[in-house]
């Protein structure tokens with residue numbers, strides 16, 4: 001007979017607690033649940049059962065990775081966004097809760113349209129564009145574009161997982177270089193926006209494990225906003241909207257970038273922590 005699930009779990013909890021992982025109980029459970037490919041409900045019902053030696057060894061290895069600070073999402077290969085489990089692989093940014101506000105604001109602008117096209121530039125795992133398509137059928141064409149091959153493959157996998165092949169496509173593209181010559185109703189982006197000079201100061205766990213390409217932008221963190229806002233002019237329909245997620249203290253700077261380029265009806269929205277997180281502009285020309 002193998003080890004009991006309870007005992008394995010206890011071992012995991014203790015190891016994670018010792019490594020100062022704050023949510024050690026939940027994380028140990030999530031790792032084991034994910035390894036055994038069980039839902040939380042199924043897992044709960046089998047707590048008195050035992051696990052095989054192979055699974056126990058695999059569990060210990062995964063717990064070890066977490067005690068070495070590898071983010072949980074890279075261990076389970078699942079990152080939650082808008083209450084859905086997205087596939088996420090190492091080399092691709094883990095979806096963040098603060099990005100959900102951008103999705104929410106895009107969804108709120110819809111007024112019963114039935115054929116909306118959207119470009120999610122710097123798409124990473126694809127969490128923004130895919131969530132839009134899942135939340136509203138009016139998104140008939142969603143293009144996810146990213147310069148990273150790993151992100152490209154990851155978002156392709158998520159398109160398959162969520163069965164969205166008919167409405168979502170992935171494109172490998174540096175900014176707009178490979179984007180087909182079509183006009184979109186909406187362009188949204190959560191680009192890299194950390195100032196290179198501040199990169200050494202960010203959370204160690206993020207810096208050590210998440211891709212720098214997804215985090216840092218030149219020109220004091222503003223280059224991607226400038227390039228995307230400039231490029232988007234040729235890809236937005238008249239009255240098309242550009243949505244950006246922005247970092248701490250960037251909203252006014254990004255608003256000015258958009259105004260200088262010629263966007264109008266500028267709006268700024270707070271996230272749940274009252275940080276100005278989303279900047280929206282309309283392209284009227």
Ligand SMILES: C[S@@+](CC[C@H](N)C(=O)[O-])C[C@H]1O[C@@H](n2cnc3c(N)ncnc32)[C@H](O)[C@@H]1O
Nearest residue numbers: 095122123124146147148174175190191192214
């Ligand atoms: C902050 S991450 C956002 C990922 C995803 N949209 C999300 O919200 O989780 C930024 C993404 O931009 C991509 N990226 C960086 N520079 C780029 C460029 N010049 N053109 C296209 N994508 C770029 C990175 O590979 C990364 O996936």
